[in-house]
Amino acid sequence: MSHSIEFDLKRTEILNFAADLFMTKGYEPTTVNMVLKAVGIAKGTFYYYFDSKEAVMDAVIMRVIDAEIKQAKVIVANKEMAPIEKLISVLFSKPKSEDKKVIIAQLHQPHNALMKQRAMQRTLELLCPIYEQIIIEGNQTGDFSSPAPLSDIQFLIAGMQTLYDLSGLQDSKIEVRLSAVLTTLFCVLGIDEAKITKDQVAARIMQQL
Secondary structure, X not given: OOHHHHHHXXXXXXXXXXXXXXXXXXOOOOOHHHHHHHHOOOHHHHXXXXXXXXXXXXXXXXXXXXXXXXXHHHHHHOOOOOHHHHHHHHHHOOXXXXXXXXXXXXXXXXXXXXXXXXXXXXXXXXXXXXXXXXXXXXXXHOOOOOOOHHHHHHHHHHHHOOOOOOOOOOHHHHHHHHHHHHHHHHHHHOOOOOOOOHHHHHHHHHHHO
């Protein structure tokens, strides 16, 4: 086995055990020593692969972000979907991987505040420029009239992942929260209601949840 393959395998093993601990115990309560014990390695071995516990957290988050980037690029390139359909798909689709489902659930826990902050940062930096292409396309087709596509999608993402999060809500609460989401979405992007109404967008969003 080559050195590079062996390195990648061991790094992945450490990452997997650390991710499990972050998800079950929480990021803040998890210590490097807990990771060492779970993997069965010495402290020097851990620091050969990662500079710190925070570096492991970044790697855990980037696994999810990388998968999201691949999925977003496929949606952006889909010629059969209208811009609004693409936008609904990237913003409201249920997580497909188990990793992301667990991470999303755990990010709302108080002991994972730093993970949530870092996940948001990576999303705004790496995913939003891809989502921006959907807004630009919508401007070109006349479906949207966004003056600042990147800033607008970053604003929407930040808002929906904090103030307007729809995950885990009961139906009645989803309806109330969704009304606020729609008002913000239509206002920020300047969506042409002559082409698609709030009720139509709401129905498509509910299909994704």
